[in-house]
Amino acid sequence: MSAESATSAIEARNLTRRFGSFVAVDHITFDIRAGEVFGFLGANGAGKTTAIKMLIGLLPPTEGEAHVAGFDVRTQRLEVRRNIGYMSQRFSLYPDLTVRENIRLYGGIYGLTDSEIRERSSSLLERLGLSGSAGDLVARLPLGWKQKLAFSVALLHEPKIVFLDEPTGGVDPITRRQFWEMIYAATARGTTVLVTTHYMDEAEYCGRLSIMVEGRIAALGSPEELKRQFGAASVDDVFVQLARTTSEPGTAA
Amino acid sequence: MTNVIEVHELTKRFGSVTALDGVSFDVAPGEVFGLVGPDGAGKTTLFRILTSLLLPDGGQATVLGCNVVKDHWAIRARVGYMPGSFSLYPDLSVAENLEFFAAVFGTTVKEGYELIAPVYRQLEPFRDRRADALSGGMKQKLALSCALVHRPELLFLDEPTTGVDAVSRREFWDHLAVLKSSGLPILVSTPYMDEALRCDRIALIHDGRLLGVDTPAAIGKRFTRPLVRIAGSDRYGMLCALREHEHTASVNLFGDSLHYTDSRPDLSGDEIARDVTSFLDGRGFSDARVEPIEPGIEDSFMSLMASEAA
Structure with missing residues (x-):
């Protein structure tokens, strides 16, 4: 491993994925530094989800390579998964299990011991102010609490990197900000965060971001750098300049 | 002119949960009215009551002058409704979905074409593609076309842009501006605050209650x-x-x-x-x-x- 990679949480080199003749991810190269909040932006169909699936070891790359927490996503998939957390807006927790059962289940999946699970459950519940609701079904929690709980559960095994796929969709503006403060608190403890969002004000919260267009990384830098580079007042404007009038995926060939 | 929607003290409970708690507002002819609020605020419950799919527990509402409880058949024929979850037939093609919705309302795609053309034109290259193989932005355009094909007098759009990227969201609102210019009143809900600026008036909704009803500029001035x-x-x-x-x-x-x-x-x-x-x-x-x-x-x-x- 090179000296540089020791401080990189994620390294992707010419990472590529084809589906038949369609190139979903087209030779993307980037590094994410340890402790960074990295925004992974792009229009629907630009290739974000495919790229994330490769980074978490769910989909083998067609070409190129990537290391996550120092492990090869192609050959060390188990090690990759032990070192990452994942949370998606669509699915994270089991609604028919209680809050405490969900924590237990995920703790078990991530290989924590019973005493670790007990210890971390109580501190997690206390931090979230959910101690009184530990026996409630997750289905009955308000959406904002569910999202905050899902994020905490994704951090339960103290992963080096956490992937957040549209974590704040549909959440009220106060809870959205509380969620981002949790993200910042996690990075202050050294966790690296890769986050996707359709809220452009949240893109401004990221340390650096990439914008994917048709499978390629069309721009990468801090929000300030990108705004300067594109002569734009906001990341929203940068995004619109880059992503406007892209074609329907799958029609090019 | 009379209001196209009148809602007075509307209440709906599901068990111990009060989904709507004494909601009142009006929508004027030709107006784009936005319901702005997070998931779980009561937006979808309100849409279901106004489109006559759900009965309220208290209060009254009229849509195009029709009572939402007594005149439900009249309402359903005259409004277009794009629900929040994907509402099309995934196994049918783009063209088949549109023809189906036209047929259900006793009309043809040809008769409704003028109204849907600005949206549908971008879909026509994919007319034979199955609906479930479309991207999010394209599904949304097809759902809008299907809600418009019978030339409704009032359009209900429940979170049409949720999960859609920022560029597609802008394009969608550009389409709504064209529809508005044809005189079509629109009730639209969104969790995105920036979209509120594109409405004539908005209602902020949270936990089943309206926190304020006004123009976007006037809502800002309440601070x-x-x-x-x-x-x-x-x-x-x-x-x-x-x-x-x-x-x-x-x-x-x-x-x-x-x-x-x-x-x-x-x-x-x-x-x-x-x-x-x-x-x-x-x-x-x-x-x-x-x-x-x-x-x-x-x-x-x-x-x-x-x-x-x-």
């Missing part, structure tokens, strides 16, 4: 405290520091900056800006830039939410 914007390199550091400042009333992340209000009632925006600058400088944030600004809709929403909770 009466002096507000300052704080920019600087270490926003999270400044946020944590200001949480410990004895005069902080509120401090929140806001895009590339922070928004701050002060607890002292008599200070002007400029005085607050000077005070915050020296506080942050004392904490080592020497590059902090602080200036008074005009509040926006999101500032108002958050302050109204906080005062509801209090």
Whole structure:
């Protein structure tokens, strides 16, 4: 491993994925530094989800390579998964299990011991102010609490990197900000965060971001750098300049 | 002219949950009216009652002059409804979906074509593709076309842009502007505050209650405290520091900056800006830039939410 990679949480080199003749991810190269909040932006169909699936070891790359927490996503998939957390807006927790059962289940999946699970459950519940609701079904929690709980559960095994796929969709503006403060608190403890969002004000919260267009990384830098580079007042404007009038995926060939 | 929607003290309960709690508002002819609020606020329940798919527990509502309880058949034929979840037949092609919806309403795609053309034209190259193979943005355009094909007198759009990227969202609102110019009134819901600016009037909805009904500009003006914007390199550091400042009333992340209000009632925006600058400088944030600004809709929403909770 090179000296540089020791401080990189994620390294992707010419990472590529084809589906038949369609190139979903087209030779993307980037590094994410340890402790960074990295925004992974792009229009629907630009290739974000495919790229994330490769980074978490769910989909083998067609070409190129990537290391996550120092492990090869192609050959060390188990090690990759032990070192990452994942949370998606669509699915994270089991609604028919209680809050405490969900924590237990995920703790078990991530290989924590019973005493670790007990210890971390109580501190997690206390931090979230959910101690009184530990026996409630997750289905009955308000959406904002569910999202905050899902994020905490994704951090339960103290992963080096956490992937957040549209974590704040549909959440009220106060809870959205509380969620981002949790993200910042996690990075202050050294966790690296890769986050996707359709809220452009949240893109401004990221340390650096990439914008994917048709499978390629069309721009990468801090929000300030990108705004300067594109002569734009906001990341929203940068995004619109880059992503406007892209074609329907799958029609090019 | 009479209002196209009139809602008076509408209430709906599901078991112990009050989904709508005495909601009242009107939508005027030709108006784009936005229901702005998070998931679980009651937006979908309200749409279902207004489209006659759900009975209210209390209050009254009329749509195009028809009572939502007694005249449900009349309402269903005259309104277009795009529900929040994907509502098309995944195994049918783009063209087949559109023909199906036209047939259900006893019309043809040809008769409705003029109204749907600006949206549908972008879909026509994919007319033979199965609906479930479309991208999110294209599904949304097809769903809108299907809601319009019978030339409704009023359009209901329940979170049409949720999960859709920022560019597609803008394009979608450009389409709505074209529809509005044809005189079609639209009731649309969204969790995105920036979309509220594209509505003639909005209602902020949270926990089944309306926190305010007005034009977007007037909603912003309901925020009466002096507000300052704080920019600087270490926003999270400044946020944590200001949480410990004895005069902080509120401090929140806001895009590339922070928004701050002060607890002292008599200070002007400029005085607050000077005070915050020296506080942050004392904490080592020497590059902090602080200036008074005009509040926006999101500032108002958050302050109204906080005062509801209090």
